[in-house]
Structure formats: C-alpha cells, structure tokens
Amino acid sequence: MIEGPTEELMSDDLSAAGRTFEAVGQPVLVLNDVTRHFKQGSETLEVLKGGQLQIDAGQIVALVGPSGSGKSTLLQIAGLLEPPTSGQVWLAGRDASRANEAERTRLRRDHLGFVYQFHHLLPEFSALENVAMPRIIQGASKVEAEARARQLLTDMGLEHRLEHRPARLSGGEQQRVAIARALANDPALLLADEPTGNLDPETGHRVFELLMQAARQYGLSALIATHNLDMAAHMDRRVTLHDGVIVEL
Ligand SMILES: Nc1ncnc2c1ncn2[C@@H]1O[C@H](COP(=O)(O)OP(=O)(O)OP(=O)(O)O)[C@@H](O)[C@H]1O
Ligand SMILES: [Mg+2]
Incomplete structure (x- = not known):
C-alpha cells in the first residue's frame, strides 16, 4: 500500500495551493487499490480490481x-469525473475520495488538464479564445489568459x-489546440485518452512529439492512454491493466 500524504501537508485553501505539493516531494497522483464495478441488471461487471x-x-x-x-x-x-467503487484517489496532495463535489471541481480546475481522442473545442470560438477560456474560468484576466494562450499555441x-x-483547422491542428487548452490552467497532471487516435500515423506522430515537448517544457506529469506502442516506448513508464489490476510493465 502506498501511503497518502499526511494531513498537515494538505492545504484547505485549494485555490492558493498551486503546485506547492510538488515542492514537498508529494506525488501528483496516487491510486490506491481502486476498483470500479458497473451494475448491469443482476450482473456486476468488475472492470477495475485494484493495484497501485x-x-x-x-x-x-x-x-x-x-x-x-x-x-x-x-x-x-x-480525473475525478467518476468515483471509484472502492479505493482512494490522491491528487495534488489531497484525498479526492473524501472531497465533496465542489472540492473535486476545484481540484480538476486547478490541477488537471484533459485531452481526448476528439478535440471537443467550442465551435463558435477562435483557437485563441478556446485556449484562453480555462484560465479565465480559473479567475485570470482576459489579457493574461490570452497572453498565455498565445504562448501555448505558439509552442x-x-x-x-x-x-x-x-x-x-485540420484534424492535427484541432488536436494541437486541444492540447494547448489542456495546458492553459498550468495543470500538474495531464490526462489524455488516445490523444492521437483520430489522426493519420504521420500527423499523430507529430502531435505526440509536440505534446511530449510541451509536457517536458512545463514540467507536467501525464497519464496517457494509447494503443500506439511506439509512443508508449517514448514515455518514462508504462502501466497496463491485467484482468483489471494496475501493473507496471
Ligand atoms: N458506464 C458504464 N457502464 C457499464 N459498463 C461500462 C461503463 N463504462 C465502461 N464500461 C465497460 O468497462 C469495460 C472497460 O471499458 P473502457 O472504456 O474503460 O475500456 P478501454 O480500455 O478504454 O477500451 P478502448 O481501448 O476500446 O478505449 C468495457 O467492458 C465497458 O463496456
Ligand atoms: Mg478507451
């Protein structure tokens, strides 16, 4: 069992917490014996069965x-979008399993960036506006948010x-905007679900390279689901699910 961070290291003021948990050497994410079961009629589908x-x-x-x-x-x-059936999720020094919905929303807003297979950009807004939005929601001024958005889109x-x-925009460009948007709030952890799964291999490779470059540049941690073993080989570690249990490869 991995020990969660101690109570005294946890800040009650999440908005001011920033990435201070990193300075005291706390992990960004800990999943502790997480299970997830789905009820389907009288059957229970056990998808996740624990592991660390x-x-x-x-x-x-x-x-x-x-x-x-x-x-x-x-x-x-x-990503704190669904609760586990059992087990704990520690994010940025907080036990998210014990947080209420408002706290979970704040943890997501302040510490997480998401990239999906499809870009989910807002169609009525420009690339710049799409990328500036998370920062504005976080409370930054439009000028500051757009300056950061411009920098990320340039990256x-x-x-x-x-x-x-x-x-x-082309598919690869849309996905690059989506990555820039995920980085807008300076997240500690980037979660990506097959971020290049919808792109042709060459474009996918280029987008992946840009994603890795940005992640390194901004000191991000990331958990990236991919079917592409070549991309997986370029990451720091590889984990998989063996019959629902998280194992290191
Ligand atoms: N909300 C749900 N209700 C019932 N079953 C679900 C639900 N979400 C996922 N499942 C089931 O959980 C299992 C795992 O699904 P999941 O989408 O996590 O797999 P995956 O590894 O992401 O697959 P892929 O590589 O195809 O994206 C599947 O059998 C799926 O049907
Ligand atoms: Mg999937």
Whole structure:
C-alpha cells in the first residue's frame, strides 16, 4: 500500500495551493487499490480490481492495454469525473475520495488538464479564445489568459492560426489546440485518452512529439492512454491493466 500524504501537508485553501505539493516531494497522483464495478441488471461487471499507481512530478506514464481493459475507466477516475467503487484517489496532495463535489471541481480546475481522442473545442470560438477560456474560468484576466494562450499555441506551432475557428483547422491542428487548452490552467497532471487516435500515423506522430515537448517544457506529469506502442516506448513508464489490476510493465 502506498501511503497518502499526511494531513498537515494538505492545504484547505485549494485555490492558493498551486503546485506547492510538488515542492514537498508529494506525488501528483496516487491510486490506491481502486476498483470500479458497473451494475448491469443482476450482473456486476468488475472492470477495475485494484493495484497501485503513483505518478511523481514530471513523470510521463503510458497506459496501454487491449480495448475494453478499462483504460478510459481508469482515466475517468484519475480525473475525478467518476468515483471509484472502492479505493482512494490522491491528487495534488489531497484525498479526492473524501472531497465533496465542489472540492473535486476545484481540484480538476486547478490541477488537471484533459485531452481526448476528439478535440471537443467550442465551435463558435477562435483557437485563441478556446485556449484562453480555462484560465479565465480559473479567475485570470482576459489579457493574461490570452497572453498565455498565445504562448501555448505558439509552442504548438499554431501562431498563424490564432483567430481560426475549429471547423477551419485540420484534424492535427484541432488536436494541437486541444492540447494547448489542456495546458492553459498550468495543470500538474495531464490526462489524455488516445490523444492521437483520430489522426493519420504521420500527423499523430507529430502531435505526440509536440505534446511530449510541451509536457517536458512545463514540467507536467501525464497519464496517457494509447494503443500506439511506439509512443508508449517514448514515455518514462508504462502501466497496463491485467484482468483489471494496475501493473507496471
Ligand atoms: N458506464 C458504464 N457502464 C457499464 N459498463 C461500462 C461503463 N463504462 C465502461 N464500461 C465497460 O468497462 C469495460 C472497460 O471499458 P473502457 O472504456 O474503460 O475500456 P478501454 O480500455 O478504454 O477500451 P478502448 O481501448 O476500446 O478505449 C468495457 O467492458 C465497458 O463496456
Ligand atoms: Mg478507451
């Protein structure tokens, strides 16, 4: 069992907590014996059956495994979007399993970035506005949020696409905007579910390289589900789900 952080290291003021937990050497994410069961009529489907996962600051971890093994389910739980059936989720020094809904929302807003297979950008807004939005929701001024958005889009090689709406961008460009958006709130942990799964291999490779570069540059930790073993090989660690149990490869 991995020990969770001690009570005295936990801040009650999450908005001011920032990434201070990293300074005291706490892991970014700890999943402690997490299970997830789905009830289907009289049957119970046991998708996750425990195991441990700890991700330290700056680590980029691949989550691999066959279709249906529970990767997306695990990411939903790590992202505090669904509670586990049992077990604990520690995020940024907090026991999220004991947090209420408002605290979980704040933990997500302040510490997590999400990238999915499909970009989920807002169609009525420009690339710049889409990327600025999470920062504005976090309380930053429009000027500050847009300056950061411009920088992130430039990091993604999109400085010439700031005013484009999503429909006028290519698939690879849309996904690069989605990555920039996920980084807007300076998250400690990036969670990505097959971020290049919808792209052709060459574009996917380029987008993955940009994602890794940005993650290193900003000192992010990441948990990235992928079917691409070549990409997984370029990450720091690889984990999989063996019959629902998290194991290190
Ligand atoms: N809300 C739900 N209700 C019932 N069963 C679910 C639910 N969500 C997921 N499952 C089941 O859990 C199992 C794991 O699904 P999950 O989407 O986590 O797999 P995955 O590893 O992400 O697969 P893929 O590689 O195809 O994306 C599947 O059998 C799926 O049917
Ligand atoms: Mg999945």
